[in-house]
Amino acid sequence: MSEGREQRVLDALEQNRRRPPRFTAPRIDMSHGAGGKATHKLIEGLLLPAFDNPALAPLADAAMLPLGDASLAISTDSYVVRPLVFPGGSIGELAVNGTVNDLAVSGATPFALSAALIVEEGLETGVLAHEVEAMAAAAGNAGVAIATGDTKVVERGKADGLYITTTGVGVADPESNLSSASVRPGDKILCSGTLGDHGAAILIARGDLELEAEVFSDTRALTPLVRALGEAAGSGLRFMRDPTRGGVGTVLNELARDSGYGVALWEENIPIRDVVNGACEILGIDPLYVANEGKLLAVVAPEVADSALEALRRVEGGEEAAIIGEIRDEPARMVLMHTRFGGARMIDMLVGDPLPRIC
Amino acid sequence: MKYVDEFRNADLARAVSAEIYSLVDPNRPYKIMEVCGGHTHTIYRHGIKDLLPDQVELVHGPGCPVCVLPMGRVDEGIAIAERPEVIFTCFGDMMRVPGSKGNLLEVKAEGADIRMVYSPLDALRIARENPDREVVFYAIGFETTAPSTALTLQRAKKEGIENFSVFCNHVTIVPPVRALLDSPDLRLDAFIGPGHVSTVIGCRPYGFMPADYGKPCVVAGFEPLDLMQSVLMLIRQLDEGRCEVENQYGRAVLWEGNLKALEAMAEAFELRPYFEWRGLGFIAQSALKLSAEYADLDAELRYSTPGVRVADPKACQCGEVLKGVLKPPECKVFGTACTPERPLGALMVSSEGACAAYYNFGRKSFEKVEIGSR
Numbered sequence: 001m002s003e004g005r006e007q008r009v010l011d012a013l014e015q016n017r018r019r020p021p022r023f024t025a026p027r028i029d030m031s032h033g034a035g036g037k038a039t040h041k042l043i044e045g046l047l048l049p050a051f052d053n054p055a056l057a058p059l060a061d062a063a064m065l066p067l068g069d070a071s072l073a074i075s076t077d078s079y080v081v082r083p084l085v086f087p088g089g090s091i092g093e094l095a096v097n098g099t100v101n102d103l104a105v106s107g108a109t110p111f112a113l114s115a116a117l118i119v120e121e122g123l124e125t126g127v128l129a130h131e132v133e134a135m136a137a138a139a140g141n142a143g144v145a146i147a148t149g150d151t152k153v154v155e156r157g158k159a160d161g162l163y164i165t166t167t168g169v170g171v172a173d174p175e176s177n178l179s180s181a182s183v184r185p186g187d188k189i190l191c192s193g194t195l196g197d198h199g200a201a202i203l204i205a206r207g208d209l210e211l212e213a214e215v216f217s218d219t220r221a222l223t224p225l226v227r228a229l230g231e232a233a234g235s236g237l238r239f240m241r242d243p244t245r246g247g248v249g250t251v252l253n254e255l256a257r258d259s260g261y262g263v264a265l266w267e268e269n270i271p272i273r274d275v276v277n278g279a280c281e282i283l284g285i286d287p288l289y290v291a292n293e294g295k296l297l298a299v300v301a302p303e304v305a306d307s308a309l310e311a312l313r314r315v316e317g318g319e320e321a322a323i324i325g326e327i328r329d330e331p332a333r334m335v336l337m338h339t340r341f342g343g344a345r346m347i348d349m350l351v352g353d354p355l356p357r358i359c
Numbered sequence: 360m361k362y363v364d365e366f367r368n369a370d371l372a373r374a375v376s377a378e379i380y381s382l383v384d385p386n387r388p389y390k391i392m393e394v395c396g397g398h399t400h401t402i403y404r405h406g407i408k409d410l411l412p413d414q415v416e417l418v419h420g421p422g423c424p425v426c427v428l429p430m431g432r433v434d435e436g437i438a439i440a441e442r443p444e445v446i447f448t449c450f451g452d453m454m455r456v457p458g459s460k461g462n463l464l465e466v467k468a469e470g471a472d473i474r475m476v477y478s479p480l481d482a483l484r485i486a487r488e489n490p491d492r493e494v495v496f497y498a499i500g501f502e503t504t505a506p507s508t509a510l511t512l513q514r515a516k517k518e519g520i521e522n523f524s525v526f527c528n529h530v531t532i533v534p535p536v537r538a539l540l541d542s543p544d545l546r547l548d549a550f551i552g553p554g555h556v557s558t559v560i561g562c563r564p565y566g567f568m569p570a571d572y573g574k575p576c577v578v579a580g581f582e583p584l585d586l587m588q589s590v591l592m593l594i595r596q597l598d599e600g601r602c603e604v605e606n607q608y609g610r611a612v613l614w615e616g617n618l619k620a621l622e623a624m625a626e627a628f629e630l631r632p633y634f635e636w637r638g639l640g641f642i643a644q645s646a647l648k649l650s651a652e653y654a655d656l657d658a659e660l661r662y663s664t665p666g667v668r669v670a671d672p673k674a675c676q677c678g679e680v681l682k683g684v685l686k687p688p689e690c691k692v693f694g695t696a697c698t699p700e701r702p703l704g705a706l707m708v709s710s711e712g713a714c715a716a717y718y719n720f721g722r723k724s725f726e727k728v729e730i731g732s733r
Binding site: 005006009010012013016025026027028029030031208209274277278281331334336337338339340341342343344345346348351 | 360363367369372373376403404405406407408409410455461464465467468469477583686688689693694699710716718719720721722723
């Protein structure tokens with residue numbers, strides 16, 4: 001095949017890719033909630049065009065709203081996990097930590113949350129009380145107040161026991177310039193600990209698979225890790241995300257696409273627990289796409305990478321932090337992983353839905 | 360992970376790679392097809408192509424059972440799933456396979472009761488637990504999964520579970536490989552035989568490849584070192600002028616296969632006179648249906664499926680890509696009428712299909728990657 005013709009086909013594909021996506025699905029299916037490609041299409045093809053405004057446009061974890069000289073950060077998230085209580089945590093704790101983390105990785109200091117509870121008729125009061133206490137404890141731990149809220153009860157069968165939506169506000173650090181546009185080739189990618197723990201814990205806790213393994217959700221507030229990282233890396237801190245739904249594979253693809261640079265990973269440096277690896281192996285799931293609820297992914301300038309790593313490792317929940325990759329010029333807009341085996345592999349964004357209802 | 364990490368050892372990989380480099384004849388290409396989709400997955404996941412010399416090209420074969428399912432069979436499954444009395448069960452990877460009007464995920468969103476299972480026995484359990492509903496299992500796969508469907512059928516019959524039936528789409532591996540070999544424009548030198556299938560059927564059925572077509576075959580395991588060693592064994596055969604079936608996967612594959620599994624299959628299934636493959640057309644005796652003995656558990660009979668045929672679009676050239684005659688971007692519909700979101704051909708369905716990989720990663724999908732410094 002002539003080089004010229006192949007190039008024309010590739011150029012046409014690239015042009016297609018840059019065109020704003022249209023949402024054409026006749027109905028919403030489960031893949032639209034999985035955090036991967038289908039979710040992107042839904043957001044960029046249906047929601048973004050309707051709500052279009054400068055605060056929403058970056059599609060970041062939290063939106064920044066200018067307020068006088070300062071800037072207010074706001075973020076919202078709904079929690080629909082089943083089972084409500086799982087090894088290592090429960091929906092109440094998750095609902096507070098998840099929203100606190102979205103603010104923290106956006107460079108904001110969270111100070112207040114709102115909480116909306118949608119309760120299914122028949123839920124035992126003891127179960128609800130357990131979750132409310134879990135929310136209170138997590139909020140106390142993260143230093144935020146649950147300042148307002150709402151409760152609704154729906155008929156039996158209309159909700160899976162309990163759904164929680166939390167919205168958080170925080171004060172953005174005026175010095176911080178966290179953005180995919182800030183990353184440069186040579187920057188290092190840090191991960192604050194083992195990947196896939198939350199998703200694997202939920203999957204095993206659901207009991208559909210008759211797997212017995214001790215895996216605990218990693219749900220925790222990332223604020224102490226973010227603070228330590230900020231102090232150690234200073235202006236060398238370029239970008240942060242918490243790799244929840246869609247996992248590290250999806251977050252890094254978003255980074256590659258938005259920054260225009262390539263992302264390279266080193267498989268042997270990526271921390272994954274043996275038991276999580278084993279469960280994923282049996283189920284045919286790639287841990288790079290499994291959700292985390294207490295992990296931080298950060299891009300820092302190369303000269304501060306080692307001190308940033310040391311700082312993360314000194315904080316509880318960051319002991320197993322590692323430098324897992326770097327930003328490169330090539331392959332532009334793509335994620336490549338150098339495999340432990342000695343080859344390389346392209347990492348795509350999550351397609352479809354490996355794990356239903358995990359957060 | 361014990362018993363796994365040993366087969367992913369990078370030092371051993373480098374050693375095998377070096378041996379392959381030292382053996383290859385620089386003046387000839389080595390086009391090797393891995394028949395099985397599981398091997399394709401291993402090759403991608405561990406980046407095996409980067410450890411092989413430029414002359415050695417791995418061509419991905421027809422061995423992904425969900426990818427080769429024609430649209431008509433998906434449509435018929437959907438028609439059964441849409442019946443209000445039916446609980447439709449299938450493996451997770453079936454959910455996104457496109458029929459002519461949509462996939463099972465979309466039909467589920469429209470209200471059909473579709474449940475993912477990990478084993479046909481789970482489907483049978485659902486039937487036991489829901490005696491007032493009809494439970495249908497959408498059986499797919501090569502000889503690898505066919506025995507578990509056969510055992511489930513045996514158990515259903517023994518327990519007298521009447522609200523259970525199987526929509527059988529099991530296919531067999533040898534006929535499509537023979538069809539490829541029969542093609543006059545084939546440009547392949549050797550084959551990596553499917554390991555899991557061979558744990559059931561053994562190595563004997565591949566004898567026709569060297570005997571009738573002069574192509575060597577090595578039955579391989581699924582870890583990356585298994586594949587590297589198989590490539591080495593094939594190159595040795597080609598260089599030494601030998602041509603035979605060899606078994607690299609001796610720790611799991613017996614030459615004679617698994618006789619008990621074969622017996623169960625022989626009882627539960629019989630060969631269909633022909634079956635359609637997405638992108639490859641009709642292939643004689645390439646699929647299984649339930650035997651007369653199990654006719655009352657056959658969903659095709661219970662729901663009188665009409666045997667709809669939805670023609671592959673004429674422009675689809677999956678067959679040529681499979682034979683190694685065309686590269687994905689040379690296909691007329693690549694990236695236009697055929698995309699990963701709306702695939703026409705088998706090679707666009709799975710994310711590891713040659714066309715889907717090329718669509719997502721361009722030349723990077725088959726170019727060697729320079730293993731840069733750390």
